[in-house]
Amino acid sequence: MDHIRKPNPTIDDVALKANVSTATVSRFLNDPKRVREATGLRVKRAVEELGYAPHFGGRALAMNSTDTIGAVVPTIENAIFARGIQAMQERLAQDNVTLLIASSNYDTKQEWQQIQALVARGIDGLLLIGKDRDPSVYAFLKNRGLPYVLAWVWNDDRDHTYVGFPNDASSQELTKRVLEKGHTNIGMIAGVLADNDRARARVSGVRTALANADLSLAPDQLIESVYDMRSGANAFKSLMAQSPRPTAIICGNDVLAAGAQMGARELGLIVPDDVSVVGFDDIDLASGISPPLTTVHVPHRRMGNSAAELLLDMRAGRQVSSQRIDTTIVMRGSLAPPAM
Amino acid sequence: MDHIRKPNPTIDDVALKANVSTATVSRFLNDPKRVREATGLRVKRAVEELGYAPHFGGRALAMNSTDTIGAVVPTIENAIFARGIQAMQERLAQDNVTLLIASSNYDTKQEWQQIQALVARGIDGLLLIGKDRDPSVYAFLKNRGLPYVLAWVWNDDRDHTYVGFPNDASSQELTKRVLEKGHTNIGMIAGVLADNDRARARVSGVRTALANADLSLAPDQLIESVYDMRSGANAFKSLMAQSPRPTAIICGNDVLAAGAQMGARELGLIVPDDVSVVGFDDIDLASGISPPLTTVHVPHRRMGNSAAELLLDMRAGRQVSSQRIDTTIVMRGSLAPPAM
């Protein structure tokens, strides 16, 4: 298993072997139509025989474009972003653009590093999640004229290009459904709120809906939790330790909601008879667990697709505007009226 | 929101502004110690004022290295690979190496395209999942002297560098546990077997264990299914439609097993009283659903970490050898003796 790195074949090697000029090789590679068929065939054969692949650096240098778009997501371990990112990648691939994914672990500092790393790689555009970040980040991007899109969030200001949905409004709508079932004592398991405007907006949506019904979220009815099932289960248990016990738990996302159900089982409580649980995102898991989750359906694939198209358009110098993606509430078995 | 792309500042701009040569700028950027402090300060200021970031292409061209490692995984939507890949990324980041992730949708042709795309980007090393692929792929990689590692799979041949576990042995071990509970009529929901040696090895492990107990897997006791919960549920139902009904279902991974449990609920069957279900991988989901899954625990993070280190070593020209990662069986509530 020796891996002696041979000097890779260059376009000159191909040109020599195919008995054409480098320009012709380049043309064939980038747009075969610009070369006569017979010539193209010779080039093709040479490329194959040599195992030639164009040198990215050389190309980037000559074209001043990398056909690459970057994305910094909070996490790749979590299903929340995976589907949207996958859709984005597929859309970009149609235009022969590669997606570079980096993850920030929900950490502002790491996010900044990843942004710099991506920019240094000469990306043509950048996708970021949410809006909350130091103004200097935006200043940096604008100064470099680097197109960027903020996803999983929507806002009607004109400061940035958004593709997403208003987390607060969706959350408010969901809460309304819970209230309509007759719940008056509601708890919430939120994601970690620091540096996470989506998580905060989801809380504030709940607060608004409660306020409209002359209710509110007491401090000990709101627990922050990291995004995994175990933590969700624990948060659920502390919420249940209070008296009177909440009859419905609104979770910042489906992973936490699944965790809450897990916690309920561990306490011997039946969802939704003893307590209702609702989530947010409608990832696969939401409909796969029992009882299936009432949740906010987010059209992740559509959002990823839109993000890709926005970035593609911006790269081409076209004018774009923010895309609002509408969410819907899906009612499933985990939400029912409170027990009497 | 105008994104007029200004010509980015180059190293010459910085050199001019700092009143030094480009060589000095380059030296300062790559290793500040090689420049006098006062000079470095001038350069630093110039860099900041201009918002300069070195052009990746130029650098790659001059150094013939990109500090980038590529990985082609079958899917990023699925939790199976996410955790390992995340760990790999973290380890690479310690050495200032970026991980480029591409997904092949479990399709050989797409995988080949992605490999080429990554190679064209000048990656210094490549991670692939599983062993099954056209020999020409390996010929291509070896011909270019590109270090690569095959992960999620282990084999004692010396043809490649592996980091993973023997899927067949792990699967055989799991099956043994099922047999020990007294099951004699066993069904299996496998992943799609074509072009997927891991999925096939898991089936063959089951077969071996059954054969050792003088049992076997009849054709209609094995169903292939794509990796999502809904399909798993459907596969489960067809398995259950047979008579006599299997008393235990072995699933190719945890997602399918979760799907099987979902199917069971839909049929009104209780797991594990009416039927046992076991999975493979031990992703988060496995312990989060009810009943929690008996499954094969794969140390994904350790595997990702090892993969990163192997690739880093190979890049540095060091000799390496395959890493075997050991799996363990975790017994949880989804497996019980068959009903009488």
Added chain:
DNA sequence: TTGCTAAATGTAAGCGCTTACATTACGCGC
């Protein structure tokens, strides 16, 4: 101060590619 050595800095070539412009070949009507 002078002369020497080592450290700091500068000069310029070249990495592999694309593309504007220059040149050559092809195919067609006569």
Added chain:
DNA sequence: GCGCGTAATGTAAGCGCTTACATTTAGCAA
């Protein structure tokens, strides 16, 4: 077969960076 317009191909410059080698500067001993 000739001449022409167009399509195909070739030539060579230059993209931004690193680095071997050349030159200058600083620091120090005498």
